[in-house]
Amino acid sequence: MGAHTARQLLALCDLAGLGAAESAAYSRAVNAALGPVAERPLHLPPGIPSFLSDDHTPVEFSLSFSPGRAPTLRVLFEPASGFGTPAESSLLAQRALRGLAGHWGISTEQLDAVSDLFLPDAPQGCFSLWIALELLPGGTPRMKAYLNPAANGARRTEETVRTALRRLGHHHADADLPEGDQLLFLALDLGDWPEPRLKIYTSHHGLTPTGARSLGRTPDGPTPDELESFVRTAAGLGPRENPRLALRPVQTCHGYTDTAGPAGAFTAYVPVRDYARHDGEVLDRAVLLLDRYGIDPAGLRDALGALTPRPLEDGVGLISYLALAHQHGRTPRVTAYLSSEAYRVRPPNIR
Numbered sequence: 001m002g003a004h005t006a007r008q009l010l011a012l013c014d015l016a017g018l019g020a021a022e023s024a025a026y027s028r029a030v031n032a033a034l035g036p037v038a039e040r041p042l043h044l045p046p047g048i049p050s051f052l053s054d055d056h057t058p059v060e061f062s063l064s065f066s067p068g069r070a071p072t073l074r075v076l077f078e079p080a081s082g083f084g085t086p087a088e089s090s091l092l093a094q095r096a097l098r099g100l101a102g103h104w105g106i107s108t109e110q111l112d113a114v115s116d117l118f119l120p121d122a123p124q125g126c127f128s129l130w131i132a133l134e135l136l137p138g139g140t141p142r143m144k145a146y147l148n149p150a151a152n153g154a155r156r157t158e159e160t161v162r163t164a165l166r167r168l169g170h171h172h173a174d175a176d177l178p179e180g181d182q183l184l185f186l187a188l189d190l191g192d193w194p195e196p197r198l199k200i201y202t203s204h205h206g207l208t209p210t211g212a213r214s215l216g217r218t219p220d221g222p223t224p225d226e227l228e229s230f231v232r233t234a235a236g237l238g239p240r241e242n243p244r245l246a247l248r249p250v251q252t253c254h255g256y257t258d259t260a261g262p263a264g265a266f267t268a269y270v271p272v273r274d275y276a277r278h279d280g281e282v283l284d285r286a287v288l289l290l291d292r293y294g295i296d297p298a299g300l301r302d303a304l305g306a307l308t309p310r311p312l313e314d315g316v317g318l319i320s321y322l323a324l325a326h327q328h329g330r331t332p333r334v335t336a337y338l339s340s341e342a343y344r345v346r347p348p349n350i351r
Helices: 003-013 020-039 084-105 109-116 154-167 170-174 223-234 277-293 297-305
Strands: 059-067 070-079 129-135 141-148 180-192 198-204 250-256 266-268 319-327 333-339
Touching: 003 020, 003 059, 003 070, 020 070, 020 129, 059 141, 059 297, 084 129, 109 129, 109 141, 109 154, 109 180, 129 170, 154 170, 154 319, 180 266, 223 266, 223 277, 223 319, 277 297, 277 319, 277 333, 297 333
Parallel strands: none
Antiparallel strands: 059 070, 059 333, 070 129, 129 141, 141 180, 180 198, 198 250, 250 266, 266 319, 319 333
């Protein structure tokens, strides 16, 4: 699996304008952090299911697009995926994160302040720790840690998040958690970010396009019309259709940079692979969104070709989510989340 991941990552690095040496270093670092699963032959099924992707590959790529700029490449992965007991896997994942942070001189102070809440000795839930790297020119990435609010049990999810927010000084967020059905993740920007964020991810089961109008809570976020239009386009719905998106929930993320103020960033995610017949349809919708925001879609087309030679009509899930992000002081971004498909190609949906 490691060789498969490395090939894809190097191809995407090239499309994102990264140099050969730094791309190779990033690839080596990811494979080392993945641990034993990187050596697992692809003719075998995944050893342990990973919640990170539909086929249980513990790696996901994303490309974030803004007008007039090269796409920003990120890789999200589950270190030491499925190795040993949940407690052993969690310890190895923490060791992998701290190894990467030490290698690049990235501070883990924010994570250290809440590690007992999210990384207990006997973790519960479907994962303990994911790492995201935003791969930048120069050889030093920006790092994020994704944590499981249910690590101490599903009934303590909200209590765990509120305690973490108070410890990190986000008292406004503590008093006004985003509404939704489930708190999915808490993510921390680690190290040297221009505006380090604490992000809270929420799911919205059975949401309708008109229901999406009320999701954003940021002063400079998308308008209700913009949110509804994004959900309709991503889900392939016409202007008068208003079904509940019940196959897989829409997700939102509220990002906090100012401990004294409201959320300054908002992202909406539509799980497009459940609402399209095949990836060709998903790409068509992505192109419509990119065009709407003045972004050249050629980069996304090239990325899909770099990941796999298969015809887009032969499967669904290569693009797993389409997202619209607003952040204070920045132009809106459209992000495509891309699956590795190391173990399996999901067949087209039959309508």
